[in-house]
Amino acid sequence: MNLPPISEAFVLHFGEMGSRWGINRTVGQIYAVLFVAERPLCADDLVERLGISRSNVSMGLKELQSWNLLRQRSVQGDRREFFTTPDDIYAIVRTLADERKKREIDPTLSVLRELLMQTPGTDEEKHAQARLREMHELIELLTSWYADVQKLETERLIQLLSLGSKVVKVLDLKDRLFTLRGSRAGAGRIANQNGKD
Amino acid sequence: MNLPPISEAFVLHFGEMGSRWGINRTVGQIYAVLFVAERPLCADDLVERLGISRSNVSMGLKELQSWNLLRQRSVQGDRREFFTTPDDIYAIVRTLADERKKREIDPTLSVLRELLMQTPGTDEEKHAQARLREMHELIELLTSWYADVQKLETERLIQLLSLGSKVVKVLDLKDRLFTLRGSRAGAGRIANQNGKD
């Protein structure tokens, strides 16, 4: 592996992690190299840095592109294709989450929905369906939360994440204001700007 | 596969999904069977239902136990061990998240921290470190949010998830109250019950 030590350590770790997810080691390594690179790299650069075959690089890049994880750049006076990862790391995470949802969650939801439509033949099947229904509801809750949060601009998202569970305290505050509404006209007017309930 | 049709379809799908995560097909199938089962099952039950070898079941159960995903039950007058998944599906998700964090996120954070301590030899390494720093910060933000949320009781969690990004509107409300503080003593007092800032 032909990389400076810090990058190499990161690339090795990332490859290892990638293989714990569905992604294979090499694909993870390719991504890691692009992620830390100062400039867009072409396939040959990756061959050189990772010491793997040209065809392997080609397949890896194709895989990463199918995940929407790469940006393509052309370089003046060079016929080869160059690749980078998006600069904005929040955008990367959003893409990753979207793709995983599309590949894992959506098909699962559709299987669950289909199985919940069927008529159970036995008590055993009735029980199975009840379990599947619980799972379905939970996944729906999580994905609708996700869809909501995915809409926020990065700045808002950070604000929300930073707050963590302290949000709950803000909710308490909201509840309290509602309780007070009527007895204190001003608070009621403000609370209503929440635009909901 | 010796299962009623609804369960079988679910088990097959779950095994398939499992193999997209690091988990292997059989382990996913074992979990799925236990998840929909009406009663605790022993290893032989799983052999029968999935049509795989006894030793394979044994290894699969061991793997699931290492993920903390099973409950062990003993049955009166039977020497064999019986297994179930926890009834509470929220608890299951919490466990899963904890384990994935422990296996994937924590080691990554520690590698990143270590690499950020090192002195970069070149500009290339300086740039790599800057990228790793961004990644480190993002992961820290996400995990601290996660740690916070993990503390909530299920009920609160559901409340929070149901609200989705509408939370932001509540935050706006909070901000507005702070803006008003001073000019309107009452609102300020209430806002302070948020216990922060």
Added chain:
DNA sequence: CTGTATTTTCAGGAAATTCTGAAAATTGGA
């Protein structure tokens, strides 16, 4: 067009993983 640079495809070999049966270890009752 033609020729060269570049990328992609893909068959088959290499490597990794999963699975099995046999044997060893463990468990709990008598």
Added chain:
DNA sequence: TCCAATTTTCAGAATTTCCTGAAAATACAG
């Protein structure tokens, strides 16, 4: 303690996934 039931281990077979080199396809400059 001994024995039979049960679980675990593990070497190697079976399967799956990954990787490569060679060949085909594509892109583009002249």
